[in-house]
Every structure is written in C-alpha cells, then in structure tokens.
Amino acid sequence: MQMKRYLAIDTSAGYLTVIAKNGETFVTFEPDCAMQHSVRLMDAVEETLAKAGMRPADCDFFCAVTGPGSFTGIRIGISTVKGFCAALHRPALGVTSFAALAYNAEGKALAAIPAGRDFYYICGFAEDKRVSLPPAYVSGERLAALAEEYPVYAYAPLPVPYTKADPAAGLLRAVEGAGEEDFGDISAFYLKKSQAEEEREKARAGAGEGGAE
Numbered sequence: 001m002q003m004k005r006y007l008a009i010d011t012s013a014g015y016l017t018v019i020a021k022n023g024e025t026f027v028t029f030e031p032d033c034a035m036q037h038s039v040r041l042m043d044a045v046e047e048t049l050a051k052a053g054m055r056p057a058d059c060d061f062f063c064a065v066t067g068p069g070s071f072t073g074i075r076i077g078i079s080t081v082k083g084f085c086a087a088l089h090r091p092a093l094g095v096t097s098f099a100a101l102a103y104n105a106e107g108k109a110l111a112a113i114p115a116g117r118d119f120y121y122i123c124g125f126a127e128d129k130r131v132s133l134p135p136a137y138v139s140g141e142r143l144a145a146l147a148e149e150y151p152v153y154a155y156a157p158l159p160v161p162y163t164k165a166d167p168a169a170g171l172l173r174a175v176e177g178a179g180e181e182d183f184g185d186i187s188a189f190y191l192k193k194s195q196a197e198e199e200r201e202k203a204r205a206g207a208g209e210g211g212a213e
Contacts, residue, residue: 003060003091007045007084008175010167011037011077012069012097013113013155017168018044019175020052027168037076045080056084063093063175065100067189068113068121068135074188081186094186095174098123098135101153103173104165108132110150112143112158120158121191124150129177137192 010017016033018041020026028048033040049055064081067074078094085092101111102125110133113121118140124133133146144160146152152162 005054005058005060006063006093006175007049007054007056007059008063008093008095008171009041009045009077009080010065010097010100010171011041011073011080012065012067013073013167014070015155015167016040016044017065017171018048019168019172020048020054021172021175022052022054022058024052025172026052027172029168034070037073041076041080057088059084059088059090061085061091061093061183063095063171064186065097065171066094066186067097068115068191069097071188071190074190078186078188091183092186093175093178093183094189095171095178096123096135096189097121098125099129099174100167100170101155101165102129102170103177104153104163104170105151108150110146110152112152112154112160112162114154114156114158115192118159122146135189135191 005022008019014034016030018028026048028044062081062084064077081092098111102109107127109125111123115121120138120143122138123135126132140159147160153165154162155165
C-alpha cells in the first residue's frame with residue numbers, strides 16, 4: 001500500500017513544526033515555541049490539516065520526531081502521534097532529531113544538538129544518510145575534533161563552524177526517505193537522562209551512603 005498522505009510533527013526543540021502532505025506539502029513553523037508546545041500543538045495541527053484540506057482520518061500515517069532534544073517536548077509529540085495512531089488504526093513513523101538535521105545536507109553530515117554545560121548530542125551520517133558515527137553525548141572538545149572530519153549541521157548556535165539547518169525541510173526529506181522497516185512503535189530517544197532523573201539518582205546515592213555509615 002502506498003502511503004502518501006501524512007501528518008508529521010516536531011516538538012523536540014524550541015521551535016514547532018507541523019507538516020501535512022496531501023499531494024502538496026503544507027507547513028506550519030513557529031521558530032519560538034519553547035515551553036508552549038502543549039498549548040500550541042493541537043491548534044497548529046488543525047490549522048495545517050485545514051490548509052491541506054485534510055482530516056486526521058485522511059492520513060495514511062503519523063510521524064513524530066523522537067529526539068534527542070527537549071525531554072518534555074519529545075513526550076508531547078510522541079504521545080500526540082500515538083494517540084492519533086491508536087484512534088485511527090494508522091502506523092507510526094519515528095524520525096530522530098539527528099536524521100532531520102542530516103537530511104539538510106547533500107553529502108555527509110554531523111548532526112549536532114546542544115545538551116548544556118558545553119556538551120552536545122551528535123551523530124554522523126554518510127552521503128546516503130546511513131549512520132556512519134553512532135549517536136553520542138560528547139564534550140565541546142570532541143565536537144571540535146569531529147568538525148574537522150564532517151560538515152556540521154545544527155539548529156542552535158555551536159562553538160564550531162556549522163550550517164544552520166531548516167527543521168521543516170529536514171523533517172520533510174527524512175519522512176520521504178523512510179522505508180517500511182522504519183514504521184512501528186515509537187519511543188523517546190534521549191541519549192542522556194533528564195536533569196530531574198540525574199538529581200533523583202544523586203539523592204538516592206546520597207541516602208544510600210548515609211545509611212551505610
């Protein structure tokens with residue numbers, strides 16, 4: 001079965017992207033939506049589908065960007081897509097933030113996402129967009145070394161030379177480049193635990209040490 005009509009959303013970063021494909025492509029992109037995804041997403045979905053002359057039931061599948069990125073944003077996007085898929089019995093497609101970045105490049109690329117405290121999420125891609133360097137959580141020093149080997153693509157400022165990527169264009173190309181094997185259950189791709197989880201683990205470790213004394 002050919003699946004040409006779809007809804008794809010990206011809530012993994014400070015921006016919001018919603019794409020509806022129905023022969024033509026219709027995009028809603030809000031560059032500054034930090035902390036507002038839960039408020040804006042469904043309105044943006046309705047607006048984009050309306051521009052495309054579609055209803056959710058007209059979609060052959062639904063897609064969400066799975067991360068890495070904003071922990072809260074990722075959960076919002078994935079839960080929304082899972083809800084559509086469950087209600088309408090449609091397949092789900094997950095696209096990583098790395099893939100959406102890499103599809104901005106014609107050749108090989110290093111997708112890089114700031115992770116705070118001079119650390120970065122990175123993933124390297126060959127020209128055919130196959131992963132050539134596995135996803136990793138790296139220091140600024142390691143990022144600088146990799147930038148000598150790969151053209152770097154990012155949405156947010158980096159301390160190395162990079163090409164500023166277009167979130168909507170990259171997501172569209174990543175969806176179009178997906179194969180049957182890419183469909184299935186989707187889940188968040190974090191690479192690193194959230195700050196809240198890390199703090200809980202530190203608190204448990206501290207409590208354990210105190211109890212051992």
